Amino acid sequence: MEINLNVINQVTVITIAGNLDSSTAPKAEEKILPLARPGCKIALEMSHVPYMSSAGLRMLLLIYRQISGSDGQVVLVGLSEELKDTMAVTGFLDFFQIYPNLESGLATII
């Protein structure tokens, strides 16, 4: 799993590549949580994440809670249909704003 950071129009775009599970989620969390500063704007680019385990979903929710607790904004972009479905069925999707791609995600967050 790899994480790349990129700032576009004051939005921090975090691109995750690889599976998010119990072995990778803690590392992702460690890297992403410090970015959840008051008023932050974050787009999580997920189109290179083929699989998320329950640990991966938990990490996402934790990030969401941190960001919304500090008046920040976060969007998820590029989720595969399968991941979206898993998140819907387990209720995780209800928390997030999701967009099909980075462009549409950035358009709302700016």
Place this chain on the structure above:
Amino acid sequence: MNRIDTYPTHSYKNFKLHSGRPYPFGATLVPGGVNFSVFSSHATSCKLVLFEKGQPEPMAEIPFPEEFCIGHVFTMIVFNLDYENIEYGFRMEGPFNPKEGHRFDSSKILLDPYAKAMGGREVWGIPPNWEAIYPYRARLVYDDFDWELDQLVAIPAEDLIIYEMHVRGFTQHPSSGVKHAGTYAGIREKIPYLKELGINCVELMPIFEFDEFENDRVNPKTGESLLNYWGYSTVNFFAPKAGYAATGKFGMQIDEFKNLVKELHKNGIRVILDVVFNHTAEGNAQGHTFCFRGIDNKTYYMLTPEGHYFNFSGCGNTLNCNNPVVRNMVLDCLRYWVAEYHIDGFRFDLASILGRDTKGTPLANPPLLETLAFEPVLAKCELIAEAWDAGGLYQVGSFPAYGRWGEWNGKYRDCVRKFLRGDDGQVGEMVQRVQGSPDLYPQRGTTASINFITCHDGFTLADLFSYHEKHNRANGENNQDGTNDNFSANYGCEGPTNAPNITALRHRQIKNAIAILMVSQGAPMILMGDEVGRTQGGNNNAYCQDNELNWLDWSLLKTNADIFRFFKYCIAFRKAHPVLRSRTHFRGQDYMGSGTADITWHGLKPWSTDWANGSHTMAFMLCGKHAKGGTVKDNSIYVAFNMHRENLTFNLPQPPKDNRWHVLVNTGVNPPEDIWEPGHEPLLPNQSNLWIGSRAVVILVAK
């Protein structure tokens, strides 16, 4: 701050260990590792067996160091385990001496009785590998969940309308149109349907892990292997069935099920689980050893002095529920489902077994039932007993209730069925049944009585009026299984017919049944699919049929639209009228000064009931001023039953002053005029005489 004991003190091969904590039992994630804890009072040693997820052979076996054991508990912490990618079990050494009650077998790898999730049967219906050395595989879970503001839904028992359903059967039929057929997620998609019907409580048939493949019978006609479709055979008491989850293959059944509960709650629907504590899936002495038998047979099972299994469950063994250790397991389990899953209540299968002592003798004051009644975490839960067992104990009306327990009222079911069929001598008992059975529960109020006419056991409502006898050959037991006491009738043709008069009568009887159920005091329960006339082809014990016999066919919603509409309006009527939902029994007195008693009895003539043995008529009036013990105002309601084969004229009692009778239900009339939308009931043209067709129910409301 970190704890000062979260560092390894021992090692075994590559594993770092520390002494563990005995409570809680099971596997608990602790900083840096996992705390394992398992009880056995007779094992001489125990090993923790670790697998990589899904792998057939273990990756390690770690003996619990003797110095880590506390009392009869084997416990240790193992550090640096990847909790999502391992499965664990136990291997126990101990005596094999069945006469003494011991059946240890160290060749077996045993499932943790406190496992919170289970692998091995993640996807429903995929044939298992029978050679697997560890078939039911304990997994570790991170059991946090974001419930947001979810609370247990507060609905008083008398206001409940319970819908008994099977998770898979509800949406597995292709006609359901849901994305994930046969799953928790499927139910979630159908919540709007449940709301439209008007129910406010679902009772889920077993969702604890069971093995659908434990049945070795075949359908004699098709040769198809039969399953244990219902699941009244628990493999593990703490884990939700993964095979019912769309995400079971990813190990996310816990989140999916919790999300279903959360969504049901959001929609005002309570969730009751049907729980099976009377026996386990290990069966009798010939059954598989996968958990309790290999951990501590003598503790977990009721044994005869010779070491044989008592069989009060009819399923080969009997869980030793009043042994203090087993009692604690049951308590831990129920607390866990309430605290972690926000479950609102439990229906206990063959609950009378829970009142037997360790030798099988019924107890006057069973510790387990008493403890459950007073357990703080369960204080707002419904506790519902199936108040009998397969050992001959029948406790409807006498179940040790501690003012807390409700019962499946089997006498209500039988009496209403007989009355509907036109049996002689039922009027006197019907008077009790429609009042919430004060004869059975004089001290306990109406909520002791869960009223039902059909449940998963026995005929569906449509079959009750279509079959004279059971047709269970497909179950592979030569039609010997299932009850013969159905109190059913076919009205001239066994099974399906094209004769319009028979079909009309069957529909009318279905409507009569739901109408009687909805005007009876006590908590009503409906069987999934009865609202659309679901048939099981006369099979009254369809526990093994994973096919269209059991799956709800959603096209019936169109075919039997009149039945669905009738159910919907009947339920809405009950919810609109508190006079139908008293918590206390009627007194038969006018204590509100309204001029009539809370309940008054009538017949063909007002104020006069025909009590004769050959009578098939009765009527009663509920006084609106006495609703809920006189605490709320409601309309007065008049109900008349004519189960005679002839049409009869009923003279009506006067409605309260300035009121006139309006018609909600008259099942003797063709739909759509057999029922009216509650609140829009038309005026009854003749206020003094009402001609009621044969086998029909009339409900009038005064306004």
